[in-house]
Amino acid sequence: EADIYQTPRYLVIGTGKKITLECSQTMGHDKMYWYQQDPGMELHLIHYSYGVNSTEKGDLSSESTVSRIRTEHFPLTLESARPSHTSQYLCASRHPHGKGGYTFGSGTRLTVV
């Protein structure tokens, strides 16, 4: 049922590696978001975008970067993974006129060893 897709679903990677988490949506939403969530805990906003070439940092500085070259694509990059980055990363998008809620992807569960 999801119109927002995240890959990979699971990732185990070594410390210091550069990784990119992919997020794509087919709904034409301008607004897209990345959240970090530890199991059973609250969601922390990492980055968001209002449209192509628009990116902003959220409340949680996770030493990551994002890009928004196409409306449907909003990848998240960790330049140098650390064990503290181990978490679930959730991508979401929202209707451009603010109606309705966020649609979340299934998430990427990242483990940095």
Next chain:
Amino acid sequence: GQQVMQIPQYQHVQEGEDFTTYCNSSTTLSNIQWYKQRPGGHPVFLIQLVKSGEVKKQKRLTFQFGEAKKNSSLHITATQTTDVGTYFCAGPGDQFYFGTGTSLTVIP
């Protein structure tokens, strides 16, 4: 940034009992949203409340928005095992601020 606080953090109920989670803000909210996240899953949008004093129902779920638009509640009548999960409220902004969540366990 703006924050919404939720209580309780955890709730264990016997199947068939009712359940309520509360969401509170120190500032007036233009609207509030509720989400459900099943264990191991991702948040799923349930509803948005906009009007002061608004009450909306979805089967056994009743959502309320306070008269002052600073608080909201989600009430589940006669819980079932399928209700297990974490319920989040989210306050508005260009980016919504999610509450701390209430984790519901239903004991069969």
